[in-house]
Structure formats: C-alpha cells, structure tokens
Amino acid sequence: MEKLTLTVNGLAREVNVDPNMPLLWVLRDLLGLTGTKFGCGVAQCGACTVHVNGEALRSCVTKVSRAVGQQIITIEALSENNDHPLQLAWAELDVPQCGYCQSGQLMSAAVLLREKPNPTDQDIDDAMSGNICRCGTYPRIRAAIHKAAKMQQEGVKP
Amino acid sequence: MNRRNFIQSSAVLGGGLLISFTIPQANKLAALSQPTATSGFTPNAFLNIGADNTITVTLSHVEMGQGIWTTLPMLIAEELDVDLKKIIVKHGGPDKALNHTVFGVQITGGSSTTWSEFDRYRYAGATARIMLMQAASKKSGTDLKDCKAENGIVIAGKNKYTYGELAADAALLPIPERPQLKKPAEWKYIGKGNKRLDASVKTNGSAVFGMDIKLPGLLTAVVAHAPVFGGKVKSFDSTKAMLVPGVKQVVQIPTGVAVIAEHYYAAQQGKKVLSVVWEDGIGAQLSTVKQAAEYKKLAATDGLTAQKKGDAAAGISKSAKVYKAEYVFPYLAHAAMEPLNCTVRIDGDGCEIWTGTQLPAAEQASAAKILGFAPEKVKVNIPFLGGGFGRRATPVTDFVSEAVHIAKNSGKSIKMVWSREDDMKGGHYRPFFVHNVQVGLNSEGLPVAWKHNIVGQSIMQAATPAFGAPKTPIDSTSVEGVMGSPYLTQVPDHFVGLHNTEEVVPVLWYRSVGHTHTAYVMETMIDELAKSSGQDPVAYRQRLLADHPRHLAALNLVAEKGEWKKTLPKGRFKGIAVNEAFGSFVAVLAEVSIADGQVRVHKIDCAIDCGLAVNPDGVKAQTESGIVFGLTMALYGELTLEKGKLQQNNFYDYRIARMHESPEINVFIVDSNEKMGGAGECSVPPTAPAIVNAIFTATGKRIYNLPIANHKLIQQ
Numbered sequence: 001m002e003k004l005t006l007t008v009n010g011l012a013r014e015v016n017v018d019p020n021m022p023l024l025w026v027l028r029d030l031l032g033l034t035g036t037k038f039g040c041g042v043a044q045c046g047a048c049t050v051h052v053n054g055e056a057l058r059s060c061v062t063k064v065s066r067a068v069g070q071q072i073i074t075i076e077a078l079s080e081n082n083d084h085p086l087q088l089a090w091a092e093l094d095v096p097q098c099g100y101c102q103s104g105q106l107m108s109a110a111v112l113l114r115e116k117p118n119p120t121d122q123d124i125d126d127a128m129s130g131n132i133c134r135c136g137t138y139p140r141i142r143a144a145i146h147k148a149a150k151m152q153q154e155g156v157k158p
Numbered sequence: 159m160n161r162r163n164f165i166q167s168s169a170v171l172g173g174g175l176l177i178s179f180t181i182p183q184a185n186k187l188a189a190l191s192q193p194t195a196t197s198g199f200t201p202n203a204f205l206n207i208g209a210d211n212t213i214t215v216t217l218s219h220v221e222m223g224q225g226i227w228t229t230l231p232m233l234i235a236e237e238l239d240v241d242l243k244k245i246i247v248k249h250g251g252p253d254k255a256l257n258h259t260v261f262g263v264q265i266t267g268g269s270s271t272t273w274s275e276f277d278r279y280r281y282a283g284a285t286a287r288i289m290l291m292q293a294a295s296k297k298s299g300t301d302l303k304d305c306k307a308e309n310g311i312v313i314a315g316k317n318k319y320t321y322g323e324l325a326a327d328a329a330l331l332p333i334p335e336r337p338q339l340k341k342p343a344e345w346k347y348i349g350k351g352n353k354r355l356d357a358s359v360k361t362n363g364s365a366v367f368g369m370d371i372k373l374p375g376l377l378t379a380v381v382a383h384a385p386v387f388g389g390k391v392k393s394f395d396s397t398k399a400m401l402v403p404g405v406k407q408v409v410q411i412p413t414g415v416a417v418i419a420e421h422y423y424a425a426q427q428g429k430k431v432l433s434v435v436w437e438d439g440i441g442a443q444l445s446t447v448k449q450a451a452e453y454k455k456l457a458a459t460d461g462l463t464a465q466k467k468g469d470a471a472a473g474i475s476k477s478a479k480v481y482k483a484e485y486v487f488p489y490l491a492h493a494a495m496e497p498l499n500c501t502v503r504i505d506g507d508g509c510e511i512w513t514g515t516q517l518p519a520a521e522q523a524s525a526a527k528i529l530g531f532a533p534e535k536v537k538v539n540i541p542f543l544g545g546g547f548g549r550r551a552t553p554v555t556d557f558v559s560e561a562v563h564i565a566k567n568s569g570k571s572i573k574m575v576w577s578r579e580d581d582m583k584g585g586h587y588r589p590f591f592v593h594n595v596q597v598g599l600n601s602e603g604l605p606v607a608w609k610h611n612i613v614g615q616s617i618m619q620a621a622t623p624a625f626g627a628p629k630t631p632i633d634s635t636s637v638e639g640v641m642g643s644p645y646l647t648q649v650p651d652h653f654v655g656l657h658n659t660e661e662v663v664p665v666l667w668y669r670s671v672g673h674t675h676t677a678y679v680m681e682t683m684i685d686e687l688a689k690s691s692g693q694d695p696v697a698y699r700q701r702l703l704a705d706h707p708r709h710l711a712a713l714n715l716v717a718e719k720g721e722w723k724k725t726l727p728k729g730r731f732k733g734i735a736v737n738e739a740f741g742s743f744v745a746v747l748a749e750v751s752i753a754d755g756q757v758r759v760h761k762i763d764c765a766i767d768c769g770l771a772v773n774p775d776g777v778k779a780q781t782e783s784g785i786v787f788g789l790t791m792a793l794y795g796e797l798t799l800e801k802g803k804l805q806q807n808n809f810y811d812y813r814i815a816r817m818h819e820s821p822e823i824n825v826f827i828v829d830s831n832e833k834m835g836g837a838g839e840c841s842v843p844p845t846a847p848a849i850v851n852a853i854f855t856a857t858g859k860r861i862y863n864l865p866i867a868n869h870k871l872i873q874q
Contacts, residue, residue: 001403018403021423029378029421034370035363037544038422039495040578044809047495075363082362091357094775097783098223099360100367100495100544125818132809134495134545135223136786138820140779 004068008033009077019065023057024048026064027074035075035103039132046131049104050074056111058130075103078110085148085156086110093144097135105131109145110158118149199325201289201333203255204282205234211310211322213238214246218256218275219266220516221249222494222543222550223783224838225776226271227356230279232347232773237283237340240310240321242347247355249540252519252533263624266516267551267667269740269836272772276834284337286328293327294319348772356542366541368514371501371573377406379564379572380425382434383414383580386802388441388662391415391434399428407570408432411563413556418568422575441662441802449590449799450486453613453659457484457594461611461655464637465646470596473607473651477598481686485595486863487675489797490588490668491812496544497581500561503571504529509536513558514543516551520624524555525562547787548667552586553624556664582812583804587797588668589615590661591636591675595683598651603691604702608652610640612676615665616658632656635667639676639737639843644706645684662802669787670842673739677843678850678864681735685851686860695734695851696722709736711828712745712765719826720747720763729873730760733851735844741835742768743828746785748848749821752856752873757866759789759821759849767828768835778825780837785823788845790815796865813867 006013008031015030022041027033027050036059039047043058050059051073078084086109089095096102105128112119112127119127124142133141152158198208206214215234221227227247235242250256257264259274287307294312295302297319305314312319342348359365384390394415396408404424409416415434419425474480500513502525509529515521518538526533543550561574576584591614598607616633618625634641637656646652668674688698696717703709713736717723726732729751736745749761762785771777794813798805806812850861858874 018423018427025421025423028370029423032372033363034366034372037367037495038369038497038575040809042578042808042810045495045578078362082358087361090361091353094354094357094779096223096354096357096360097225097779098221098495098543098545099356099365100542102360103363106361128817130816132495132814132816134493134547134787134814136783136789136815136820137779138786138815138817139782139823141817142820 004064006064006067006072007070008072009074015064017064019063021064022060023050023062023064023067023072024059027059033074033076037100037103039101044132045101046108047101047104049107049131051107051111054111056108075107078106079158084110084158085151086113086144088156089144089148089151093140093147095137095140095144097137101131101133105133105141109141113145113148113152113158117152119145199286199329201286201328202282203250203253204279205238205286207286207321207325209322209325211320212246213240213244213321214248216248216250218250218264219271220540220543221356222266222514222516222546224271224780225354225773228352228354229272229773229776230275231355232352233276233279234283236345236347237280238287239307242352243355245355251538251540252522264517264519265551266546267548269742269838269840273741273834273836276772280339281337284339285334288334288337289328289331290321290324292331293324297324297327349770349774351775352773367496367544368499368501368512368541369496369544369575371512371541373501373503373571375571376501377418377420377570377572378422378425379416379418379561379574380422380429380577381411381414381416381560381574381580382429382432383583384436386436386438386441387444387585388439390437390439392437394432394434396432398431398433402428402431407568409564409567411560411567413560416564416568416574418564418570418572426577438802444662444802445800446488446798450592453590453592454484456657457592457611457613459611460653461613461657462631463653464632464641464656465652465654467649468651470607470609470651470653474596474598474609477607478601479599481597481599481683481690483595483683483862485593485679487591488795488864489590489663490791490795491582491797492547492549492668493582493812493814494545494547494549497578498549498557498576498584499574500558501573502561502565504565507531507535509562510539511536511558512539512541514546514550515540515558516546517553517555517624520553521555521558524559528559528562529566547669548671549586552666553621554664556584556586578808582806582808585664586666587663588674589617589665593675593679595679597683597687599687599691603687603693605645605649605687606651608646608649610653611655611657612637612640613657613659615661617665617667617671619658620665631658633658635672637676638672639680639739643680644709645680645702648702663799669784670739670839673737673843674791677735677737677739678847681737681844681847682850682860685733685847685854689854699736708743708767708832709738711830712736712743712767715765715826715828716745716747716763719765719824722747731852731856733848733853733855735847735851737844739840739843741833742766742837742840744781744840744844746841746844746848748845748852750849750852750856752853752871755870755872757849757853757871759819761822762845763824763826764841765826765828766837766840767830767832768837768840769830769832770834771827774827777827777837781825781841782823784839784841785845786815786820788842789819789849791842792846792849792864792866793819794865794867796868
C-alpha cells in the first residue's frame with residue numbers, strides 16, 4: 001500500500017492504495033466518481049475512458065501509480081454545467097439509450113474534437129472504434145460529433 | 159400465462175381498442191384519508207401531484223435504453239396537460255398495481271410497454287385532470303363546464319389555480335371511472351418530436367445505474383463460478399485470498415464462492431488466489447460440435463406438430479423442384495454494457511435490494527424465499543439499467559439470488575459485481591437452434607409444399623418460476639415466425655415440427671427471441687427460392703404476401719425509399735428481408751460490398767409499420783438500435799462450448815459491431831392507423847437475412863450457419 005496524491009478534476013485527492021490498482025477502481029470505489037464506467041476490464045470497450053493530461057486513456061488498465069502528477073479529468077468535469085458542445089449535441093440528437101457507455105463515448109469524442117475541430121467520418125471511425133455501444137447508438141454519435149463540431153465553430157466553447 | 163398467450167392476447171388487445179383494466183390507486187386509504195401538503199394528490203399508482211406543483215410519474219416498466227422514461231410520462235403529460243420537461247420520473251418497485259396490463263405479471267419485455275400502457279397512462283392523466291377541475295369548480299363556485307385545465311393551471315371563471323394549489327382538495331374527491339380522453343387532433347405530445355427526459359443525466363455521469371449504488375459501509379463481492387455449466391463446489395481454500403489487503407471475508411454460496419472486500423480490485427485480487435476444487439457433473443459432456451451433430455440428426459426427423467396442413471411429405475415428393483437446407487444457430491450472450499450486479503442490505507427482518515431488473519416482483523419473491531421473509535419485507539429499488547435485451551428478465555433470478563445468498567451468508571451489506579467474463583460465461587443465452595427445411599416448388603417457382611423441423615431448448619420451460627409451467631409442449635418462442643408465417647398460409651401441404659431439447663446450459667429470451675433465428679431461415683429461404691427461379695426478390699415477396707397488407711406496406715416503402723430497382727455502383731450489392739414481430743412489420747434493405755474475404759455493410763434502409771408511432775424519434779432510435787444489434791449477431795455472434803466450458807471470455811473473442819462497422823441507417827415509419835405494435839426488438843430479425851441475401855448476390859454463396867465471420871467470402 002502506498003499513499004498517493006492524484007489530481008482529479010482539478011482537486012488534489014489523497015489515496016492509500018496498492019499502486020497497481022487500476023485508476024478506474026480508485027475513481028469509482030475510493031473517490032466515488034461513478035460516472036466513469038466499468039464494462040470489460042481489459043481496454044476493449046472504452047466505457048472507462050478518462051482524460052489523463054488531455055489524452056483519452058482506458059482507466060481500467062491504467063495503474064493508479066501512472067496517473068500520479070498528471071491532470072485527471074472524468075466525465076463529471078468534462079464541462080461545468082453539462083454544456084460542452086458534445087454534451088449539448090448528445091442531448092439535442094437524443095444519442096443516449098441505456099446510457100451506460102456514453103461517459104466513455106463523450107470522453108473519447110472530446111479528445112477527437114480538440115485534435116480535429118472538423119472531423120471527417122474517417123476521423124470519427126478512427127477515434128471512436130475503441131468504444132462499444134451495445135444499444136447501437138453509433139449513427140447518432142457520429143451525427144452528434146459533426147453537430148458539436150459545427151457548434152464549436154459557431155462559438156460554443158468546450 | 160405463457161408468452162404465447164401474451165402474444166395472442168396482445169393481438170386482440172394491442173390496438174386502438176380499450177384494454178380492460180382498472181387504474182389502481184397507489185393506496186385507497188391514502189387517497190381518501192387526510193392528504194397533507196407533503197403527500198400531495200395521488201389519484202392512482204402512476205401519478206403524484208405535490209402541493210409545490212411537482213409532478214411525479216411512476217413507471218410500471220423500466221428504462222433500459224428503449225426510451226419509456228420519456229414515452230410513459232408523455233402519455234400522462236398529454237392528458238393531464240402539463241409541461242413534459244418538468245415531470246419527475248421514477249421507477250416503481252414491485253407492486254401488483256404496476257403489473258403488465260396484458261401479461262399479468264410485472265415485466266418489461268416483449269416490446270410491449272407503449273402499446274400496453276397507451277390507455278392506462280392516458281387515463282391516469284385524464285382522471286387527475288378532471289379531479290383537479292372539479293376541485294377548482296368547487297373552490298371557486300364556478301360551473302365545471304366553465305373550468306379549463308391547461309399547462310398545469312385550472313382556469314375556473316375568473317380564478318386561476320395551479321395544480322399544486324388544488325392537489326389537497328382534489329385528493330378528497332371520488333375517482334371518476336372513464337374520463338373523456340383527448341382526440342388525436344388535440345395531441346400536443348403524442349406523435350410529435352419529444353426529447354428524451356434522461357438524455358441530460360446520461361451525458362454528465364450523474365445517471366445512477368445498479369453498478370453505481372453507494373451505501374455506508376458497503377463492500378464489494380465477486381464470485382468464483384463453476385467453470386463448467388452445472389458444476390458445484392467440492393472444496394475451497396481461502397487462506398491466500400484472506401491475505402490480500404482489503405479482503406474481508408470468503409463465503410460459500412450455492413453457485414460458487416464469494417470473495418468480499420473493500421472494493422472491486424481487492425475482491426478480484428482475492429478471487430485470483432482463491433483455490434476452489436469443482437465437481438463438474440454432466441455438463442462436462444457438452445461440446446458445440448457434438449451438440450450440432452445431435453441436433454442435425456434430430457432435425458431430420460419430424461418433431462411435435464406445431465402447425466400442419468395437408469401432407470407435406472407427399473406434397474414435396476410430387477413437386478417440380480425441391481430445395482433442402484439445414485441451418486445452425488449458436489448460443490448468444492446478451493452482453494449488455496453494464497455487467498450484471500446487485501446490491502443487498504439485510505437489516506433485521508427486512509432486506510433492501512438495488513438492481514437493474516426487468517422482473518422486479520420475481521426478484522422480490524426469490525429474495526424473500528431465500529431469507530425466509532414475507533415478500534413485503536424485501537424492498538427492490540431499480541436504478542437505470544445499463545442495457546437489458548432480456549438478460550435482466552431472468553425468471554430464475556440468477557444474479558439477484560446469488561447476491562442475496564452472499565449477503566445472507568456473510569452478514570454484510572454487499573454489492574455483487576460480475577466481471578465481463580462472469581457475465582459472458584453466466585449462461586441464460588439465446589438457445590442453440592437447428593432448422594431442417596425442405597420446400598417443394600411448382601412450375602412457376604412458388605412454394606407448394608414445406609416441411610420444417612426446429613430443434614432447440616425451450617425458453618418458456620426455463621421461465622416456469624415466473625410464468626408457470628407451459629401449457630403446451632410447443633413453445634411459441636421456439637417456432638414464432640415459422641409457425642404463423644405469412645408465406646405458409648397459402649402452401650397447401652406444410653408441416654412445422656419442434657423438438658424440445660434439454661441441456662445444462664440455461665437459456666433465455668434475447669432481443670427478439672425466436673425471431674432471431676426463424677426470420678433468418680424464412681427470409682433467406684424465400685430469397686433462395688426467388689433467385690433460383692429467376693425472380694426478383696421483392697416482386698416474389700409481393701406476390702406471396704398479397705394478402706398481408708402490413709408486410710407489403712413495409713416492403714414497398716423500403717423498396718421505394720431504398721431505390722431497390724436502381725442499379726448500384728460496381729462492387730455494391732443489395733439484399734432485402736421483411737418480418738413481423740411483436741405486432742410490428744419491418745422491412746430492411748441492406749447494401750454491402752465484399753473485401754478481404756469479409757462483408758462490409760454500407761447502408762441499411764428500413765421501414766417499420768408499428769401502427770401509431772407515439773414517439774416517432776423514439777421509434778427511429780429503437781429501430782436503428784435493433785439494426786446494429788442484428789448486425790452484431792450476423793457478423794460475429796457466436797458462443798461455443800468445449801467439455802462444458804464456454805470458450806469466449808470478453809469483447810476480444812465475443813465481438814460487438816463498432817463505430818467503423820456501423821452503416822448509414824435510414825428509418826422510415828409507415829403512416830399507419832393499424833393496431834399498435836412494439837419497437838424495441840422489431841428491427842433485429844430482418845437485419846441478418848437482408849445482409850446475407852446481399853452477400854448471396856455478391857458471392858453466389860448461401861450462408862446456412864451464423865456468424866458470417868466464419869465464412870470466407872469471395873465476390874463473383
């Protein structure tokens with residue numbers, strides 16, 4: 001067990017853990033941030049995607065020790081008032097169904113939109129194929145990413 | 159009541175007809191006794207109006223993605239005349255008042271929520287509105303006919319009252335039987351575009367699923383399950399597991415050994431070093447290859463008669479041409495994104511459960527039985543379901559019972575969490591099925607004799623704990639779609655037979671149930687018959703379905719919108735299929751290409767006739783969802799067993815279609831005043847056959863066993 005200090009959603013959080021514990025379970029079970037989901041445990045489904053220093057990372061296979069000293073952002077802090085262009089587009093186009101995978105979808109999409117403000121369908125395929133949605137909301141996710149890109153160009157800030 | 163009866167009843171009762179029911183009161187006494195400012199006005203089990211103007215709608219069905227969190231409140235908002243967006247929505251727990259209006263038990267399933275609640279929820283709203291108007295009339299001394307309820311306010315002559323202001327008075331009035339409902343021309347919500355009420359909480363991580371339950375002192379439990387279906391614990395040694403930091407306790411339960419720890423990671427670390435000796439039992443004899451061989455042998459013989467007309471064998475022997483085919487369908491796992499889980503807290507003589515379930519009362523009854531409590535001592539709370547697809551409607555209550563056993567044997571409050579591997583290997587699959595089909599054609603290439611035998615496990619038999627023993631050995635969920643097929647009605651000599659098998663692997667309904675395989679067989683066989691006799695697959699179907707206007711309406715609409723007759727660019731191929739399931743009629747047109755031995759689905763056009771589309775965008779969303787579900791099933795869906803052990807583990811060897819494989823999808827709703835049907839499952843069945851029919855056009859190869867990924871495809 002080790003005492004580690006993490007920076008999660010802008011706040012310093014101290015945890016006493018096995019340094020091999022995946023970041024996902026630190027977030028969910030120790031810090032109570034349950035917006036990040038457990039889907040597979042082996043980086044196959046993307047439900048656990050968070051941002052670590054701005055990169056989309058699968059927290060279920062990321063040792064907590066690796067996240068020390070990094071900026072960790074979870075879905076709870078993607079925006080302050082649920083008003084990231086992606087969140088607005090998601091609601092506008094009724095993307096979520098069961099909703100379980102959508103935290104991960106949004107976190108992956110947010111990195112895509114920052115890197116490629118005007119993504120092509122191919123860019124979306126490349127960035128989003130690591131996130132499974134069993135409800136099959138892919139066509140709406142695709143449309144919502146395009147819509148968010150447009151909103152961002154029109155001045156809606158992430 | 160078995161599922162066959164559900165469907166028969168629904169066929170009679172599903173449409174614009176009045177469903178016979180009473181609007182149950184939440185509590186007769188509460189409605190009649192002293193209402194308080196906090197209890198507000200509760201005219202029935204579905205609605206509460208608070209003195210503070212809050213309007214709370216209780217759902218009799220659960221939200222698992224299909225959108226009823228929005229659709230049911232719409233029905234009340236329409237008749238009560240309030241702003242839909244301001245309604246507070248919650249799931250009801252086990253409560254007879256919330257029983258399905260047709261199926262008779264509390265269940266979410268069978269794509270039935272909207273049509274089965276269309277009248278009851280509208281009446282729930284209308285009843286409240288008339289009572290509020292009566293209260294306003296009395297309070298102001300205005301004649302009732304001069305009172306008007308609109309957008310949360312009753313205007314009574316010169317007086318205006320909010321619904322909240324009238325709630326306490328309204329609660330003292332007698333409940334009217336059958337208030338007048340709005341006419342369709344007056345609808346503000348029904349049939350219009352309505353945004354999901356749960357979209358926002360599902361975009362910022364605040365939606366609570368079973369997995370997210372937090373309680374003081376709650377521990378996490380994981381379970382070591384028998385590696386072979388039906389296996390039992392012989393002995394175990396928890397010494398090493400107990401040494402893992404955070405592990406609190408190891409307990410045996412009927413289905414394995416549970417490791418209880420401070421959090422999931424510690425529990426899993428404990429499970430890794432737990433040593434269990436298993437007794438495999440007869441399950442170890444089950445292997446997929448052997449099972450297929452046995453089922454094929456059976457399918458070549460006549461089963462129990464499900465449907466019969468004339469003499470199929472004689473008809474085939476005198477046919478001009480005969481087609482024979484044998485189809486094999488694997489076991490399938492639902493694999494909802496949220497792995498199965500259940501939280502249990504036992505406190506003295508009471509128990510509280512938190513779990514995503516489609517069968518709340520069955521879970522309650524099982525927990526009560528295990529604990530020796532009266533059912534009302536078990537409270538079941540239902541958070542959002544991270545997908546269901548049938549897996550969370552398990553009549554034998556496998557995962558809830560398991561969690562209750564852990565809580566009981568450990569004396570701890572626990573959240574039992576299954577890993578993805580536990581979820582995949584946990585059984586309750588779409589059954590393994592084999593079909594053997596022989597079709598005799600006349601000189602015009604039309605079917606005149608049809609012999610069809612189906613072999614597989616009975617789902618209704620497995621559902622006995624919640625629904626009672628089946629009354630007939632013909633399980634309609636095994637034969638639906640073949641039995642009652644519109645193609646068979648005019649075949650003078652036909653036979654549909656069923657062999658029920660028994661295996662140690664538990665089976666369950668899987669999104670669209672029997673249609674997952676029967677639509678595949680019927681729609682690929684019809685396609686084969688059309689193409690082999692040189693006929694256009696759409697024209698051939700139009701001819702055979704001439705007396706089935708709703709099939710035709712869907713088929714014709716998709717053929718028109720998807721430009722069936724237009725020649726595609728080189729390298730693109732199309733296929734079509736049409737099917738009725740859960741009271742709706744769906745046609746799918748798939749456009750594919752072939753590369754590197756595999757198929758790529760580029761575009762799916764789809765037409766659905768579900769009668770009145772209460773929430774049209776919701777119908778579209780479900781139809782899209784079913785298509786992607788059907789695509790996964792067609793491309794990759796397969797579980798295999800060797801010596802009783804499931805060979806698949808996780809999403810790397812049980813693949814799910816991903817973004818880059820998801821086609822462009824266009825859904826068209828048939829403008830229809832016909833009987834209402836479902837939406838959640840109805841587009842799954844025709845998707846796989848439409849895709850493989852397109853593959854045949856591209857390759858000349860017929861695929862008789864799924865998934866497609868097992869076949870190397872070469873374009874002709």
